[in-house]
Amino acid sequence: SQQGEEDPQALSIQEGENATMNCSYKTSINNLQWYRQNSGRGLVHLILIRSNEREKHSGRLRVTLDTSKKSSSLLITASRAADTASYFCATDPVGGSYIPTFGRGTSLIVHP
Amino acid sequence: IAGITQAPTSQILAAGRRMTLRCTQDMRHNAMYWYRQDLGLGLRLIHYSNTAGTTGKGEVPDGYSVSRANTDDFPLTLASAVPSQTSVYFCASSEWTGGKLFFGSGTQLSVL
Secondary structure, three states: OOOEEEEOOEEEEEOOOOEEEEEEEOOOEEEEEEEEEOOOOOEEEEEEEEOOOOEEEEOOEEEEEEOOOOEEEEEEOOOOHHHOEEEEEEEEEOOOOOOOEEOOOEEEEEEO | OOOEEEEOOEEEEOOOOOEEEEEEEOOOOOEEEEEEEEOOOEEEEEEEEOOOOOOEEOOOOOOEEEOOOOOOEOOEEEOOOOHHHOEEEEEEEEOOOOOOOEEOOOEEEEEO
16 A cells, blocks of 8 residues: 555646645655656656655755644746656655655646 | 666566566666556555575565566566566666655556
8 A cells, every 4th residue: 555645646737836736644754855747758757855854855846844734845946848757755664674655746748 | 877777668578477577777776676567556665685695575476576687676576477477577777775765757568
């Protein structure tokens, strides 16, 4: 069963707008990762945030982690049509095998 | 830079046939993984290997086997394919278990 669940399942926005995706998980984690998947391609790593971190940035991406709420958010600012993709969170549960467990993903469409 | 190479890209297979999906990485990563991706279910872990010579079962291992004879190769074998194994299969690797994953381009497998 998935440890992390993304919300919303689908998101449609206009170019230039911000996109926010959320990930909720059930048990304590060592770290949480976000990945992007373009249609028909493999997943590409975006950001890894550790359980003792609250926020990380990478270019137009901002990831927050709230361990008290067991949730994370991925914010893409000033979105572009090229950001159209599916976005997945992957969690590494404490006491597990250290292997990332993926959610079902958020499908983002950015209209030009 | 090759990264992870999967073969074949796609395959149509008759039920009951044996099939091996190939995965090779040139990054000298210790850990390797096989995931399957089905619409609406996200990625589910089939088998993994923390280091050469060791393997472990993931969330959905039944009907699949793996071997890790060396660092670079991690083949996935379907001993007797069934239609429910129709899926997109992704191989991934990471420098250490639980780290950032690098994905191959996937194998689209249809079992008829």
